[in-house]
Amino acid sequence: MTKLKLGLQLGYWGALCPGNNHTELAQAAEKLGFDSVWTAESWGNDCFTPLSWIGAQTSRIRLGTSVAQLSARTPTACAMATLALDALSGGRMILGLGVSGPQVVEGWYGQPYSKPVTRTREYVDIIRQVLAREAPVTSNGEFYPLPYEGPGSWGMGKPLKPITHPVRADVPIFIGAEGPKNVTQTAQIADGWLPLYYSPYRQDVYADQLVAAKEGFEISPTVMVYINDNLNDALYPVKAMLAFYVGGMGAAKRNFHKELMARMGFPDEADEIQRLFLEGKRDEGIAAVPDQFADEISLCGPLDRVKEKLKDWENSPVTSLLINGDENLMRNMAELVL
Template structure:
């Protein structure tokens, strides 16, 4: 049975307590896991620690922490500590993010993100296993480091986010799971083949790996308002967040639309960009509308063979009230 997760808002909230309240609400409603993104707002570690102290059973994870702003050894230390404070409920999600964030915010050269991500996974897993580092890679040559506390038992799982075929294959080959975002149901099936091929190359046990699909959702009694909020969110990602999301849409049969959305957005014509993001595209990539419609749209993704968890995310402009309404409408058992 597909698990139901929550992808906490990527947009800034009024306070850390807002994130904690959303996680507590998710736990009360029976969600299995909460994931927290980290971009350029509050840092994820402090918020996840606060959530761990305020909850008892729900899983907690990062989706995603990038592989540039913290060293792999520091990320491993962080994962070990969060596993301790959450009493074994933590799962580490990492990925390269994109050049717009990595170069523009962190001032780092994006380089070869796939190779860098692979080295992060290798090093993090060595540290979490309690091993002394002796690693020679393209990006990292490290030795002599070992946790000065007991290694976590069990070690937290390490997941990788990816959109392109090679990135997804890498997740299957080296990581414990794959985080997917902005895929149609048809394309998810193709990328799952890449994930499973990677698992075969890495001699991994697929039953021990997890595919988590993050899905932008909005379920309101005013279904048109829900869809408009979701359309604005989706167009923003295609138009303003570098080339990754645009390229992903293009690979999935929406090349003309993706480039037109990006061009209009960058030229300041937001309305034109929104007009290009059609209702058909909205239904292909999101679950939005009245509670009944949003549940039907979400079910299309939850029923994909190989998707282990669907993570309910929210539009950037959604209010606290709209977030809670969506949480309630799409909670496990509400189908």
């Protein structure tokens, strides 16, 4: 049975800056014994700036990006941000990475979305070279050649070592992965995995992809928690999230979240959710999300029911639950888990 840890998942901002609210939540999480706090980026705020702000006003809690998008910065730029934040926080950084999807990569970053598994492997290798600081950084990869000698090159590039000595060569690298090949590679090259959604009742979906995970490998899914005596009311926001991701976060021809739901045993339902969502029938799309699926990937219902369901998560490979909520919810979860 796993002794679960808790993380605070702050995600990415909406239309407005959250002000000091996220800092206050992180401080409360730290006092309650949470292990980590996580910030994200989409096509609004970046993930490193809020995390550094929080890090300056906390002292023990680990600081994670969930996730930093590969296309937002080169691997050496990402390594520099990681190196700096890890040093300033006294070695509390966790670098969470993800490839995002073609709509964001090609529509926002103006880059081709090709060979995401290969790009991830090259990206992680370069970051590890920077943090190890054992030799000048080089790469003969397809996507991030160092030094660059392609079209437009002046032919004057030279391999470089970071000027600043990293506090830690072994900053943990987690990867947000959904596809089978990406999850398999994550177990091989990373220190942890950030599933978007995970069911402790369907461990077989990922079992063969995690066989290469080394000792100490962390699995930290984001888990929505809604404590409410009315189970239907508690499940509604989970179903709304799933309908949005399965129905609208991706193209009609290719949606990784929809494909994952299908692999987890709900292919027909996933098709129907997407059809309804793309037709503008969002309420019907939410209603089409099976209660069973929403319930499996979340912790919902009366407090006693949540307490009972936690046993199933403790009997899974999951090491940490990343949750989002107010101080009252965090306090309840700390009492149940920690």
